[in-house]
Amino acid sequence: MPGAASATATTVSTAVSLATTADFAAGSVTAAPVPELAGRASRTGASPVREILALTARPEVISFAGGLPAPELFDAEGIADAFRHVLADRPQQVLQYSTTEGDPALRGIVAGRATARGLATGPDDLLITTGSQQGLTLLSTALLEPGDTVVVEAPCYLAALQIFSFAGARVVSVPCDDDGLDPEALDEIVARERPKLLYTVPTFQNPTGRTLPAERRAAIGAVAARRGLWIVEDDPYGELRFEGEPVPWVATFPGAEDRTALLGSFSKIMAPGLRLGWLRAPAALRRACVIAKQAADLHTSTIDQAATAHYLAHADLAAHLGRVQVAYRERRDALLAGLGDALPEGSRWNRPTGGMFVWAQLPAGYDATELLPSVVEHDVAYVPGAPFFAGQADAATMRLSFVTHSPEEIREGLRRLGAALR
Structure with missing residues (x-):
């Protein structure tokens, strides 16, 4: 009878399984090694x-x-007051899941601040991220295939090198001097290496602290437009200026507008423990980053976003x-x-x-x-x-x-x- 045969097979399978388990417990069977880590981890x-x-x-x-x-x-009292306010005012909302793109109020405030700094931005141009470093990871996921080439400054922010390594990218350095990246050298390297993107921290760069002059930023935009290149502009330190006049973002210069992803952070102007950043990118690239973020963490902390939006709206930043x-x-x-x-x-x-x-x-x-x-x-x-x-x-x-x-x-x-x- 088919049912009896099936039951017999199950009994035999269970017996074999139990016997094998007993053998492992007795130490008479050696376990096979687990598969190796992914190459990117090694x-x-x-x-x-x-x-x-x-x-x-x-x-x-x-x-x-x-x-x-x-x-x-840190403005600890101001930040604490913001958390107290949003928890008292709308606890069910700020303790709930949220949208991947981010808190609408926070995106609106970030858009207004970016526009005031010379880059016309709307809330829908932005994605809130778990620190600007996550923004770079999302861009790497959306743009890079293993073996793609990335060009970076020499020297370069360490975490960016880690992210590009995980993506399996080939990283090529662009020579720099005391003013930062050399646009002529960049043009030659891009023509020869055909990279997919340039990663740069043009303002108070990590690790050197140097700032790229406006004329070099304009030249980078021209190179990117002529050669066909994405620009990832990372700006975690731009509001920590204590001498001189601000230099416009690379994203504002002709040739760079439609191919620059701009990263910002609240870590240096509020507190790094919030782990809040933002990403501004052209529509198709931003949508790809939204999908990548859905796969990574669904969305950034709802309550942290709400408290930060309240702080920015009511405190004297x-x-x-x-x-x-x-x-x-x-x-x-x-x-x-x-x-x-x-x-x-x-x-x-x-x-x-x-x-x-x-x-x-x-x-x-x-x-x-x-x-x-x-x-x-x-x-x-x-x-x-x-x-x-x-x-x-x-x-x-x-x-x-x-x-x-x-x-x-x-x-x-x-x-x-x-x-x-x-």
């Missing part, structure tokens, strides 16, 4: 900055390594930013004033007009990575410059963040650094 290393931060977590260490905003400058800018300028000045005594003779460094970082270069023959362990023994730290390069690295370089510590702590940190390097 070829992409951990962030060297995060590893250095772990080594310097001791409270006695004065660290110039992390790009961490000054926590004592300009006054808060003014306090931050004054403090950061004082800290930059303290760092610059002491570098001459702390670094070996023949070193050079830049003077950023905003942002969070100073880029320094030790004399020929010095290796900032090799020196770091002995420097940490003196309870001070920096980030070596070498990991920021996609191509040939400059081993003598280092990134120094000036925003996390007070001027007094910066001076003491430089004293320790000088003693360690001597």
Whole structure:
């Protein structure tokens, strides 16, 4: 009878399964190895900055390594008040699932701020992301196939190199000078390598702190239009200017308007713990990023978006930013004033007009990575410059963040650094 045969087969199968389980339990059967990790997981290393931060977590260490905003400058009470308000006013809404594109009120405020900065933007042009770094991941997912070529600045933001590695992209560096990316070199490389996109942090760049002049931004737009190239413009630091006049976004220049994805962040102007950013992109690319975000996390935190929208609508963000800018300028000045005594003779460094970082270069023959362990023994730290390069690295370089510590702590940190390097 078919039913009896089926029951017999099931019984035999169960017996075999139970016997096999018993064998494993007894240790008489060796388990087969699990499949290997994906190649992208094997070829992409951990962030060297995060590893250095772990080594310097001791409270006695004065660290110039992390790009961490000054926590004592957070408007904690204003942010807490925003959370209290939205939870009291509409708890069922702000604790519920939301749309992938983001809170309409928050998108409206971001659109208005972008328009005020010279880039006409509507709420529907925007996607709210879980930090601007997620925005870059979404763009990478939407644009890159394994083997595609990406061009980046030399040096380049570390997390961007990680993201492009996970995508399986080939990364090619564009030469830079003290003003940033060289448009003529970019044109030659794009013509030769046929990349799909250029990734750039043109304002107060991480790691160098330099700002690309307007004429070079215009030239980049022209190269992109002539050669057929996407531009990903990352701007997490643009509102941290404490000297000079703002430079328009690359996205505003002719040739760049229809091919630039612009990334922004609330991490540096409010608090990084919110993990809120935004992405502005042409319609087809933005729709692809929305789909990629649906697959990644459905949507960014509803309550964080609602509280941030309330904060931006009711708090005096300009006054808060003014306090931050004054403090950061004082800290930059303290760092610059002491570098001459702390670094070996023949070193050079830049003077950023905003942002969070100073880029320094030790004399020929010095290796900032090799020196770091002995420097940490003196309870001070920096980030070596070498990991920021996609191509040939400059081993003598280092990134120094000036925003996390007070001027007094910066001076003491430089004293320790000088003693360690001597």
